[in-house]
Amino acid sequence: MRPARRGWSQPAAKSDVDDVHDVRREPLPSYRKTLQADYGAELETADFAGGGAEAAERMNRWVDRHTEGMIPQIVDSNEPLDPETLAVLLNTVYFKGGWQDEFDPARTEQAAFAMDGGERLDVAMMQRGGSYPHLRTERFEAVRLPYGLKGGYRLLLVLPARGLGVDDLLPDLERYEEWQDELQAKAGSVALPRFKAAVRSVLNEPLRQLGMRQAFAPGADFGGMLEGSPDLQLSLVLQQVVLEVNEKGTEAAAATLMAEGGAAPPSDPFEFRADRPFFLAIEDGVSGAWLFLGRIGRPADGA
Template identity: 30%
Template sequence: MKDEEFALGLEQFAYGLLDPLCRTNPSQNIIFSPLSVRTSAGMLRMGATEGSVTAKELDEGLRFGGGNLQEIAEHFGTVLKYYQQCQVLKMANGLYVMKGLELGGQFENILERQFHSKPMEINFGSEQAASIINKWLESQTNHLIKDVIGPGVLTQDSRLLLINAIHFKGNWSIKFNESDTKEEDFFSEPGKPVKVRMMRGSDSFSFATLPKLEATALKMNYSACNLAMVLILPDEKSSLTRLNSQLKDTSLKALTSSMNLEKVDVRIPSFRAEFQQELSEAFKMMNMSRIFGDQAELGSMLKSQAPLSVSKIIHKAFIEVNEEGTEAAAATAAVISLRSLPVSERPPKVFHANRPFFYAIFDESHGVLFIGNFNTNSLQKSKKCNTCTSKNECK
């Protein structure tokens, strides 16, 4: 499996996951890290019985293509090692297994060597289990990802928990001037404006008009790690829902390669968004259901033949975009410095994000790390946050 194949598979998986998340959370801000989710699910794939229906489902659902187990594992190792060099990125992958269940030697080996994750035993039925896992996550993310596991999520019947977290804080290569930020109307729905803090700037950015998508695109670079944010704004006659349905046939790498460096009048909201969700239903909607039931074939995971299935796949994400840059949990950052060209006689292009839009943070070589839909200026949680049992637990 080559870098471009891994990156393309990651992007296809991202769009595949975006669809059920949008369907179960209509008109909400969606934010998640495809790399983080795919890495954790990839660890599970390492424990699936080779040639089984479970393995086939995961290969197809996670978009691993035709690569064999070792090739997939080695490529994850290469990608994770690559991102470890990015000082503004903190990434943690965890696999918890019920105490008393001994892992298979090859499975444990691959996790430690390629996924940089040592499986941890735990008694899911204990009162301390959720606290132990949450504290581990905090320690792995500089105390920025908290309280992912709510009370009542783990039980004595739980056997396996996949959990992931990424934190990133990076500055724009071309920053916005805070004094230029003004309150403006944002149309979450046509004819129903709400006020947002709209950042303003005019400089040279990569820009493209996308007639097939009925949208325009803007690329904004970060000042570290060769990452960039791409924003895709549907035309006024189109919608974010329509754009999302077309993205599965789009390559971000191809899209960005078609961009031109232009003088652009940019207006985008300064915003914060948070999203937490248990992903088992989304995985089932992506035809990966066997791992959650009695027929799960995870024979390479344990030395014994004790039955094992996945109880929860939990993901939490947070992002803040402001004049300086971006801070995000379940995200990462990048930069390719582009400075102003000589002033052109032509009027600048316009990118005025005063309506719902799509955005992604990605690396051109290794693919998309972070995907989101911005629909509203309020900080919202998912209505389908099945990891919580009361209104006060998802903070």
């Protein structure tokens, strides 16, 4: 964070968290206690003066370590930090899940993926059969693929009906709690591109649109963080996400800087083929929470 007009921060989540404070300001004892007791956060001091190249390198090493090397860098050590920076909060989320039933690499073949706009891309299309929770409506087709022996986590895939795009499904996705129980175990086949996706996003404006405006404006109250109650406000919320899906499973990582089983198979098996842009979400099988979610519009092979 920086005083007055500017600052960097990010709300901590229940995952790996690091709080880096400038040597010019000490965190309040109550804030330090909350970070360590409630979030298990690491708390460090750094000197952001003169561009903070050393601090940037330390932050990058921390993110690289806590995402198992999937995100080696969150800040560019060649671009100096604002000398007025007072605090940087880092948060990482890492997920690695092997399929309950792996895709057989021998069945992976080159196939066409129709991107928005009509362009076609050759992709490595993985294929497998089985019994999976599935739903088809006039607007979309959805299927869940479980991870691990117990299926505690799963990959939700939602494919728009032909003539519709992923953006057209936003109202349907917002009503997911209403239709998710309609996913019924059926026999069928799934064809899914092998891909690795990496996205780097500045979240300032999306957060403002969601109602988080005061934190980016003069007068934001972060007085409970640092001694001296400095006048702070957020200037940058940056997130980087890497997601890799292959025959063995899924590996995903995110770093943010604010600086089933069951029923007898039906007679009519389904065929789910993700050969055009689709929505995906890695979800917790107990709470139903989406850990990672996104739109795959141009698969890039991660193999």
